Amino acid sequence: MGENGLMPLYRDEAVVLRTHKLGEADRIITLLTRERGRVRTVAKGVRRTTSRFGARLEPFMVVDVQCYEGRNLDTVTQAETLAPYGDVICRDYSAYTAATVMVETAEQLTEEHEPSTQQYLLLAGALRSLGGAEHDPSLVLDAYLLRALAIAGWAPSFHDCAKCGAPGPHRAFNVAAGGTVCLVCRPPGSAAPAPETLLLLACLLSGDWVVADASGERNQREGSGLVAAFLQWHLERGLRSLRHVDRVRTVRPLPVLQPVAGQPSLLEGRLALDEQPFLEAQIEPDELRALEDQHPALDRHLAQEVG
Numbered sequence: 001m002g003e004n005g006l007m008p009l010y011r012d013e014a015v016v017l018r019t020h021k022l023g024e025a026d027r028i029i030t031l032l033t034r035e036r037g038r039v040r041t042v043a044k045g046v047r048r049t050t051s052r053f054g055a056r057l058e059p060f061m062v063v064d065v066q067c068y069e070g071r072n073l074d075t076v077t078q079a080e081t082l083a084p085y086g087d088v089i090c091r092d093y094s095a096y097t098a099a100t101v102m103v104e105t106a107e108q109l110t111e112e113h114e115p116s117t118q119q120y121l122l123l124a125g126a127l128r129s130l131g132g133a134e135h136d137p138s139l140v141l142d143a144y145l146l147r148a149l150a151i152a153g154w155a156p157s158f159h160d161c162a163k164c165g166a167p168g169p170h171r172a173f174n175v176a177a178g179g180t181v182c183l184v185c186r187p188p189g190s191a192a193p194a195p196e197t198l199l200l201l202a203c204l205l206s207g208d209w210v211v212a213d214a215s216g217e218r219n220q221r222e223g224s225g226l227v228a229a230f231l232q233w234h235l236e237r238g239l240r241s242l243r244h245v246d247r248v249r250t251v252r253p254l255p256v257l258q259p260v261a262g263q264p265s266l267l268e269g270r271l272a273l274d275e276q277p278f279l280e281a282q283i284e285p286d287e288l289r290a291l292e293d294q295h296p297a298l299d300r301h302l303a304q305e306v307g
């Protein structure tokens with residue numbers, strides 16, 4: 001509670017990471033904010049067709065939000081679209097799967113209420129690149145993952161030896177050792193990727209898109225495999241959504257569903273096609289029940305505050 005007895009109000013920029021149904025018409029919206037890290041919020045009435053900000057609070061959207069701080073969940077009172085990447089990304093299967101891995105990674109690499117402006121800016125930039133179809137979605141994803149890991153303190157080496165620092169280039173690559181390794185340091189079972197693949201990954205990490213865009217498909221695939229192995233090594237439990245990433249450049253169009261009252265939204269319709277939809281997976285049933293129990297009290301509280 002604030003000094004005057006009202007719940008503190010704040011305003012921030014945020015990327016919508018995921019949403020989850022709550023009660024009849026509401027959603028829990030997980031946001032990565034610019035100033036206050038990851039926050040979980042309640043957006044009331046967003047599943048009604050009359051909702052003022054329902055479509056603004058879909059995954060991958062970048063929004064300017066105003067929220068009341070709550071004890072467990074904050075409550076969204078306003079949301080303005082800063083960048084509507086969600087619509088564009090959801091029309092392209094490769095972009096959609098890449099964006100899904102990005103938001104899941106961002107969620108795992110950030111903490112609730114712990115500011116991580118670098119991770120926010122990186123994610124917003126990567127979504128902008130996907131939304132603008134600036135590069136192959138798979139390359140944008142790998143660049144994002146490498147940089148997100150680097151911000152988290154796990155920058156891989158693609159040139160010098162990751163263990164002793166001996167100047168490269170080196171042929172051997174070892175995920176556990178942190179990247180390329182020299183002949184002396186090379187642990188058994190190290191991979192020997194093509195030199196062009198290591199160059200591609202170095203360019204994705206540093207942002208040299210001229211080289212990255214011109215890279216061959218075989219090197220892109222090999223690079224994606226190394227990035228995925230590197231990511232999973234560091235995150236211990238693998239990212240569920242990574243297996244859905246379409247690494248082969250085939251376009252798999254999905255039906256475009258129009259939001260209808262009482263029907264799943266566009267995004268939920270798409271997610272229903274996945275075996276393990278990311279957006280439904282994280283909140284455990286017990287936790288959800290506890291949130292729903294808390295919900296009527298939250299309603300009454302807001303009615304007092306706002307009405």
Ligand SMILES: [Zn+2]
Nearest residue numbers: 161164182185
């Ligand atoms: Zn070495």
